[in-house]
Amino acid sequence: MKKISALILALALALTCVSFASAETGSVYYLNFKPEQAQQWEELAAQYTKETGVPVTVVTAASGTYEQTLQSEIVKEDAPTLFQVNGPKGLATWKEYCADLSATKLYENVKSDDFVLKQGEEVVGIAYVIETYGIIYNKDLMAKYIALENAKIKDVAEINTFDTFKAVVEDMQARKDELGIVGAFTSAGMDSSSDWRFKTHLANMPIYYEYKADGIGDTAAIKGTYLDNYKMIWDLYINNATCAPSLIGAKTGSDALADFVLGEAVFYQNGTWAYGDCINEGMTDEQLGMLPIFIGVEGEENQGLCTGSENYWCVNKNASEEDKAATIAFLEWCITSDTGRDAIANKMGFLTPFKSFDDGYVANNALIAAADEYIAGGKTSVSWNFPTMPSETWKNGVGVALLNYAQGTGNWDAVVTAFVDGWAAEAAAAK
């Protein structure tokens, strides 16, 4: 028995030595949210380690499992020193774990406080990527349509209201054989790999206009003033697509992407992050354009694309002082060094809210360029209000109702109920 206890003691001692050794210099453990950029982060981390000797571990959570992974990782001895939240609602869960970043170069470089999450005076989350979504369209097919006899428009710039857009979409759908397409829109898949495009991103539109009309930025009780508009755009999506509305329950994100890159559909609601996927599948910059999502609200001629962020860096408050310092140093290096800026802007294709990227480190992404054109043209960007949605359960409820409505197993009233009553119930339930 003595031998065994001696062995155990020795092992325990060895383990403590190991953990002490790494604590002296500090190390970084980044729990990355974006699987699309996992490899680039790992490469960047390796480069940083090579330059400075500070170990940086990058772990990427599988798509859709970030909260679960974070929840189990953060209680470990070697917890992530750097993680991310998606906005105010995510912060509510993790507020006890977020260190104050106001005295860092990171915060100094942020262009405006719109891109940070605050808790009182403390800056606890800093956005690192600004993204934009809208209706991505295939410029070749659009040109082909415009060239048709009796086309509803002569130039794509004429599409600046829901009515014009609807006329174009329905005309395309009616003349799909002439255009050589299967449908005007890609499938509005309600599989979990795709449903967030509608229950979260599209649902942002009626919320945005309601907040704007009421002059608020968050609410415990949504009124659903613009839900008729939500219905109009949803009807347009599902009735003019590559598949029958009854089949969208089985369609995935990849199905929609395939519809689009194969030229079987003209319109594809998604965002700047889909650029890489489109290019990898053989599309070119010249083929990609993006239109705002018009839902038929008064004055929407001046509406632009939907721009915002749901990716905020947070530094783990409970990490050791050395690790916290190492993590902040790593982030500062990422946004100020040439290597870091090159990786983030050019390899990952991120548009960042940091001033340090202004001198020549602008992402080469046709969809970001399209977004910039709208801003330059004086259009008002639609802000991202979906981080104020009360809970995941609310989104799921709306998603289910949208699906039932589309496949004919439910009516639109159920969507309204899920949207309005569901919001109140979820806001009351959330703690």
Add this chain to the structure above:
Amino acid sequence: MEKAIKKWWPLFVLPTMAAFAIGFLVPFVWGLYLSFCNFTTINDAVFTGLENYVMAFTDPSSVFTHALWYTALFSALSTVIINLLSLTVAILLVRGIRGTNIFRTVFFMPNLIGGIVLGWLWQVLINGVLEKYGVTIVTNEWYGFWSLILVMTWQQLGYMMIIYISGLQSIPEELSEAASIDGANAWQTLRHVKLPMLMPSITICTFLTITNGFKLFDQNLALVGQNSPNSQLMALDIYNTFYGRTGWAGAGQAKAVVFCIIVVAIALIQQKLTHSREVQQ
């Protein structure tokens, strides 16, 4: 020798006990404690008494009661179907027909595939067929229900078959021989000789299928996902409660405890029922 075992048994039991404690006892007790706490991670729990249980039963969006009977129905039906089929296959495959081993292997193979992968594969297959009729697996809860039955039967049939085969093979030859000398036909031999002798296997297999039915999660998630709340079994409902809202992890935990008590009770009743019919050789 005996003395040595008496003296040293704790040492021999230690590895198993350690594994059991780490892998089961500690998480179980910890989980029980967490169901009375408000927490984000398992380390920052604050004791809140019965609040979580109140929340669990007043969940505004929950399909918990639906999930309860839906799961019970699924579990009962899949238990009957899986056991009948696997017993039939086992009886056929102990007759020494040509290719017995190949058949046994083929039937067993689906067990080797992970639940999520299997769920995705079947989702694609089933949706592919249903597309012809203009519906999908999430059109209503019964498409999901029968798909789950189909997939679970396909997956578990082989496993139960192996248990039944070994049970059948352990029945002494003399018994069947004596029965046939007494003039019993094949059906009578099965009914009055083999089945009573198989009761231990039946106990194990029904126990496994019932509990598997109740705690099924991954196939459910992969097959119907989140967009068909009425095809969700209890485990998936618990998962949704846990992750669906800020501050509701404890309520999910409370549901899990209630669920655990239900499953244990049912399993105990089932054990008592089938165990009492086992015969000694």
